[in-house]
Amino acid sequence: MESPNSHIIPLLLIFLHVFWFTPKASQALTKQTPSTTNTVSALLVFGDSTVDPGNNNYVQTLFKSNFQPYGRDFINQRPTGRFTNGRLSTDYIASYMGIKEFVPPYLDPSLSIKEMMTGVSFASAGSGFDPLTSGLSNVIPIQKQLEYFKEYKKRLESAIGKQQAESHIEKAIFIISAGTNDFVVNYFTLPVRRKTYTVSNYQQFIIQNLKDFVQSLWAEGARRFGVVGLPPMGCLPIVITLNSENAILRRGCIEYYSSVATNYNQILQSQLHLMHNALSLSGGRIYYIDVYGPLMEMIQGQTNFGFDDVNSGCCGTGYLEASFMCNPKSFACPDASKYVFWDSIHPTQTAYYIVFKAVRHVLDLLIKN
Numbered sequence: 001m002e003s004p005n006s007h008i009i010p011l012l013l014i015f016l017h018v019f020w021f022t023p024k025a026s027q028a029l030t031k032q033t034p035s036t037t038n039t040v041s042a043l044l045v046f047g048d049s050t051v052d053p054g055n056n057n058y059v060q061t062l063f064k065s066n067f068q069p070y071g072r073d074f075i076n077q078r079p080t081g082r083f084t085n086g087r088l089s090t091d092y093i094a095s096y097m098g099i100k101e102f103v104p105p106y107l108d109p110s111l112s113i114k115e116m117m118t119g120v121s122f123a124s125a126g127s128g129f130d131p132l133t134s135g136l137s138n139v140i141p142i143q144k145q146l147e148y149f150k151e152y153k154k155r156l157e158s159a160i161g162k163q164q165a166e167s168h169i170e171k172a173i174f175i176i177s178a179g180t181n182d183f184v185v186n187y188f189t190l191p192v193r194r195k196t197y198t199v200s201n202y203q204q205f206i207i208q209n210l211k212d213f214v215q216s217l218w219a220e221g222a223r224r225f226g227v228v229g230l231p232p233m234g235c236l237p238i239v240i241t242l243n244s245e246n247a248i249l250r251r252g253c254i255e256y257y258s259s260v261a262t263n264y265n266q267i268l269q270s271q272l273h274l275m276h277n278a279l280s281l282s283g284g285r286i287y288y289i290d291v292y293g294p295l296m297e298m299i300q301g302q303t304n305f306g307f308d309d310v311n312s313g314c315c316g317t318g319y320l321e322a323s324f325m326c327n328p329k330s331f332a333c334p335d336a337s338k339y340v341f342w343d344s345i346h347p348t349q350t351a352y353y354i355v356f357k358a359v360r361h362v363l364d365l366l367i368k369n
Helices: 006-020 089-096 113-117 130-137 142-160 162-170 180-187 191-196 198-219 237-244 255-282 292-302 350-357 360-367
Strands: 043-049 119-121 173-177 225-226 284-287 309-313 340-341
Touching: 006 113, 006 142, 043 089, 043 237, 043 360, 089 173, 089 350, 089 360, 113 119, 130 142, 130 180, 142 198, 173 198, 173 360, 180 191, 180 198, 180 255, 198 255, 225 360, 237 309, 255 284, 255 292, 284 360, 292 309, 292 340, 292 350, 340 350, 350 360
Parallel strands: 043 119, 043 173, 173 225, 225 284, 309 340
Antiparallel strands: none
16 A cells, blocks of 8 residues: 555655764753662663664764754754764663763773663664664664674673673663654655565564564563554655645644554554563563653644644654754754754654653563563
C-alpha cells in the first residue's frame, strides 16, 4: 500500500536524507529520586537519535549535532551530539535509577572503565532495525551496536573478572529505541523496500529484527529490557511539512503515518508480552515503553503543558531544519520549553522529560528486586 500524497516522495527523500540521519531548564529537569529498591548496575542503551548522546561524533557521517544551538540548555551550554537542546529521556532514566546524571556515548575515547561500568549508549542517530536504514547514511547499524556491546563486555571482564562482569550485565537495564527511521526515512521515502514489502509485511520485518536483537542480547546475558515503541510519526514537523497541501497554514498531523505507528505499536506490545512470558521463568523482564501516548497528549493538550507550539521546531523555521541545517547561524526560539520539538524531528528537553515521567511505572518494574 502506498502512502497518501505520494507525489512528495522525491522531496521527502531529499530533505530527510539531508536532515534526518544526522531522532525544561528547571530544577525538576536536573535531578531525580532513585528507587529505594534499586538493584541496577548499569543503563545500556541501543537505537537511534532519540537515545544517541554523541556516538555519531566519532563516525564518518554528516549527521551530527555537536554544535550550537544543540545543547543550548545542557550543562555549560555544551553541544554534546545529542539531537536536542539539553538532556534525553535516557539521561533522566539514569538519574532516576541513581546510576549517573548523563549517559555517555560508548565511542567517547576519554571514558574510564569506571564511567563505562555504570552505563553507556551504543545508539547512533539515523540507525534502525532494517540494515538498509543505517547504510544510507553511514551510521552505526544495530548489529554493529551489538558488536560494540560484546566488546564492552570483554572490557568489563578484563577489569573485574568474568564472573563479576556477568553478574553486572545481569543487573543492568537495557533500553532499545529505534524504528522511526525505518519507516519515515526508508520505507516511505525510498522505493526499495516498498517493492518487496507491504506496510504490514514491513512492520513484521522490523519487529522480527527487533526480536532477534533482543534474543542476541539475551544470549549475551541481558535480562531486563525496556523496548520503546514508535512516536506519532505523522506529527513530526518535517513529515507535516512534506505531506501537507498547505504546510504553512495547515500544520495538522498526517494521520496515515501515525496510524502506521499505532498499528506497529500494537503488534510490538503483543510480541514483547509473549517474549516476557516465555523468558520470565529464566529471570527475564521485557516491557514495552510507550512514547506515542505522552507525545500525543502534549500535542493535543498543548495548553495543559504550557506549550506555545506543537507542530514546528524551535530551531530555524522549525519546518525542515535538523542536524547541520540547525547550526550556529540559525535562529532559535528564546524558550525551548514552550516547544514540543527542538528541530523538525527531535523533541525538546522538556518533552523528553515529560515522556520520562510518563514511563516511570515501567522503569519501576525493571528496577525492582
